[in-house]
Amino acid sequence: xxxxxxxxxxxxxxxxxxxxxxxxxxxxxxxxxxxxxxxxxxxxxxxxxxxxxxxxxxxxxxxxxxxxxxxxxxxxxxxxxxxxxxxxxxxxxxxxxxxxxxxxxxxxxxxxxxxxxxxxxxxxxxxxxxxxxxxxxxxxx
Amino acid sequence: xxxxxxxxxxxxxxxxxxxxxxxxxxxxxxxxxxxxxxxxxxxxxxxxxxxxxxxxxxxxxxxxxxxxxxxxxxxxxxxxxxxxxxxxxxxxxxxxxxxxxxxxxxxx
Ligand SMILES: Nc1ncnc2c1ncn2[C@@H]1O[C@H](COP(=O)(O)OP(=O)(O)O)[C@@H](O)[C@H]1O
Ligand SMILES: [Mg+2]
Numbered sequence: 591x592x593x594x595x596x597x598x599x600x601x602x603x604x605x606x607x608x609x610x611x612x613x614x615x616x617x618x619x620x621x622x623x624x625x626x627x628x629x630x631x632x633x634x635x636x637x638x639x640x641x642x643x644x645x646x647x648x649x650x651x652x653x654x655x656x657x658x659x660x661x662x663x664x665x666x667x668x669x670x671x672x673x674x675x676x677x678x679x680x681x682x683x684x685x686x687x688x689x690x691x692x693x694x695x696x697x698x699x700x701x702x703x704x705x706x707x708x709x710x711x712x713x714x715x716x717x718x719x720x721x722x723x724x725x726x727x728x729x730x731x
Numbered sequence: 732x733x734x735x736x737x738x739x740x741x742x743x744x745x746x747x748x749x750x751x752x753x754x755x756x757x758x759x760x761x762x763x764x765x766x767x768x769x770x771x772x773x774x775x776x777x778x779x780x781x782x783x784x785x786x787x788x789x790x791x792x793x794x795x796x797x798x799x800x801x802x803x804x805x806x807x808x809x810x811x812x813x814x815x816x817x818x819x820x821x822x823x824x825x826x827x828x829x830x831x832x833x834x835x836x837x838x839x
Contacts, residue, residue: 607813610788614817617792627773634792635768642764695781700765707769 594656594663595623601641601668603650606694612653613638623657625730632708632728633662639701640666640724646691647671648722661710662728669721676714680706732838734797734820737776741824741834743799747811749818755796758835760828764789771795778831784810790819797821799835801828 597619599612613634620630637653644651648670656663673679680702687697706712711727735751737743756774761767762781771777773794779786782804790798797820800806805823806814814821824831 607784609785610792614788614791631773631794638768638788638792639765694783694785695762695764696785698763698765700763700769704765704769 597655599653601644601650609645635708636705644668664726667723672718673716743822746821747814
């Protein structure tokens with residue numbers, strides 16, 4: 591049907607300082623495109639949490655954002671360790687982040703729950719030792 | 732109240748400045764970045780003791796009006812520079828988070 595605007599980002603797994611740049615870029619683009627603040631906010635939160643997770647837990651990955659007039663689709667793919675128990679990982683407060691990462695303010699175990707809360711749809715596909723792909727949809731209304 | 736007026740009223744030290752004429756419409760205190768991302772509102776003054784580079788992305792994404800570093804925390808020069816290039820207002824204060832929040836609340 592309608593053509594999507596596509597954005598592709600490589601998320602560097604070794605660089606904590608640049609973590610979040612892809613999300614900031616997407617936010618800027620959505621602003622220029624005139625999306626409502628609430629939509630931009632929800633995309634920003636969901637994508638940032640996913641981006642940070644790829645840096646902390648999965649040695650980086652790639653992010654694709656598809657912008658349709660009525661929805662924004664975020665696809666995050668990594669080749670990290672995978673998630674053993676997705677239900678457990680989705681629980682608020684559950685985190686395997688090391689202390690070094692917690693000292694930076696991450697590892698609250700709120701990332702996946704936030705991604706779920708601020709999107710209309712969220713699918714996690716994960717295989718141990720292979721990687722994780724998370725697809726999220728934010729509806730524009 | 733603008734960011735500049737708040738900085739003046741609270742005697743904050745400027746670390747990085749973007750649009751200091753921006754209106755402060757609320758406040759949020761916290762150091763866990765996921766909480767700040769999910770709960771802080773656009774236009775908030777964000778009070779924290781976190782000083783690593785990631786606060787710049789969080790402040791940008793959450794669209795806070797200003798970051799106030801409590802307890803005398805400051806930024807490394809590279810982080811301050813990053814905040815400056817991104818147009819993020821960052822201030823430092825020797826006061827603790829509770830005191831700063833109480834004063835901001837009184838000003839709002
Ligand atoms: N991309 C990923 N690859 C592997 N494990 C992940 C990934 N994302 C999340 N996880 C696992 O799920 C847990 C919960 O994630 P999250 O809710 O974002 O909390 P946090 O990142 O603060 O630990 C993480 O601690 C980690 O064990
Ligand atoms: Mg996380």
